[in-house]
Amino acid sequence: MTATLPRETAAPTVPVVPVSRAYRFELVKLVSQWRVRLLVLACWLAPGLFVAGVSQQSTLPSDTLFGRWMHATGWAGPLVVLGFAGTWALPLLTSVVAGDVFAAEDRLGTWRHLLVAVRSPRRIFVAKALASLTVILLLVAGLACSSAAGGLLAVGNHPLVGLDGHLLAPGDAAARVLLAWTAALAPTLALAAIGLLGSVALGRSPTGLLLPPLFALAMSVAQMLPLPVAVRLALPGSAFVSWNGLFTGPAQLAPLLIGIAVSLLWAVLATALAHHLFLRRDFTDPAYDGAGRRALTTGLLPLAGLLALSVAVLAVAAPSAGITRAKVQRSLATAFAHLYRMQTGQLHRPAVTEAQLRASAACTKSDGQAAQEGPGNDWRCVVTWHLPGTAVAGTAVYQLDVGSDGRFVADGDGPKEVNGYFLVRTETGDAPNPLWQFDGNVELLDTTSKG
Incomplete structure (x- = not known):
């Protein structure tokens, strides 16, 4: 008679949640917040009402680019809104969405629960970044579509006067307005990436929320100063201004393309730095309050180096640029x-x-x-x-x-x-x-x- 030993049953393994499922979870979390819902509603309604209302007034915002043509064509309104959005609206939107997406978990103390559910810090980062990007794209689309609809309904689909005085046919004007808003996505992504970096590096501190608007304000002040062209184009917010070149004949594309490329470089680098800091953080410490000194060495210094490198490259490529x-x-x-x-x-x-x-x-x-x-x-x-x-x-x-x-x-x-x-x-x-x-x-x- 032989005795048989019972087999050892292996402990069941919990599968790692795929990125797509984690992304849907993070997107639902973002959209369920009342302030995000309010922002979506405001972006899809307020610009259209503003453009329609101003277009019917006797006094126009002539000190704003294309503001003097809001009586003449509906395509002037979305450009007026774009000029305002690049300075104020988009930095605030990226701050609320991307600047708080990681810090909220620190304030609520839910990191351990999230790690147990997803089981991969890398997937958590990707899911949160993609969810933030989705909401930001939804907000930008609302600003563009609402302002264009308000202008077209209030004034009509008429030709637009370009910045060199020539008339743009309605179809041409529509295409250029769309390109201008698309170009503005690049600096918006750079601000969002800076928001992600601040949210990761500064923990529960509200300072992370302030980084995108403060950074945008600093860029706006710099754009008003008589800086060399190389320095101006090396700033990640230059594409918020250089879309003007789309409305000349021939189009002045070089500053815009440079601004887009610089903004995307900032977006990629800031996101990579945020990812690096996130993977190295201690999730077991409930008193974690940011990366401390590493936030300076790993976060700020590489971005300063990218700015210096961009200025050096552009100074060599365009030594005689400027206003003559x-x-x-x-x-x-x-x-x-x-x-x-x-x-x-x-x-x-x-x-x-x-x-x-x-x-x-x-x-x-x-x-x-x-x-x-x-x-x-x-x-x-x-x-x-x-x-x-x-x-x-x-x-x-x-x-x-x-x-x-x-x-x-x-x-x-x-x-x-x-x-x-x-x-x-x-x-x-x-x-x-x-x-x-x-x-x-x-x-x-x-x-x-x-x-």
Whole structure:
């Protein structure tokens, strides 16, 4: 008779939760928060109501890019919203979503429960990052779609005046508005990645929530300073400004493409640093309060190194970039010629082409007492043009306020019948004078033409 030994039963193994399931779980957690739901509702409703309401007012935000054209076309509204969103809305949205996605677990003390359920810190990080990205894309899509719908319903699908004065057909304007909002995703991702890094590195501290808006505010201040072009383009927020180049002919794509590439580099590096810190943290310590000194050495210093490297590369690639008198004169003359044709159509005068006008501009800065280059509100220009069959050339005076980003506002200073009054008298009544005050854009990089 033989005795048999009972077999040892192996302990059941709990399978690792796949990323897709963890992602759905994290997405549901995010969307279930009342503040996220409120943000989604606001992004899909408020821009449209704002654009529709402003478009019906007698006073327009003419100090905002494309704001002066909100009466003329529905495609101006989403660009006005984009200018505001890049400075204020998008940094705050990324702060609420990405800046708190890891810190919330620290405040609630739920890391051990989450690790038991998912059993992989790497999968937890990927799931949280993807869930944050999904919500941010939903919010950005809401801003773009709502503002476009509000403008089209309130004003209509009409041509848009570009930054060099030429008319963009409705289809062309729609495509460029879509490209502008798509380009703004790159710096938005950079801000979101910085939010993830702050949320991981600073633990339950609310400082992580403040990182994206503080970083965006610092970039906005830097963009207003007369920084070298290489430094300006090396900032991850430059794409929030350089989308302006999409609305010139030909499009000034080089600054925009550089801004997108720099923003994506920041997004990848900041996300990788956040991932590195997350995998090295101690999940068993309930009193964990951030990475401490490692947050500086592992988080801040690599980003500072990327900024320095980007500045060095761009300084070598574009040593002569900047705002020069020749560029200002060329941009002003081009915009004036296009807008003069628009005014000619309003007044039902004989048609004339830009080639026939042969418009040119002579500009001086600070009455010639300073260097004839760089930004400032002390540019004074005299535009000269020729009409067919007329021996005497026409002249008009403009005062220019040229920003550090290349955008300028040209304010007409006479003669009255050309640009000295904000209305022109047409057969159907008074209409806005396109030559009285208009926006333009100076190309910072010498790509489309030499200056």
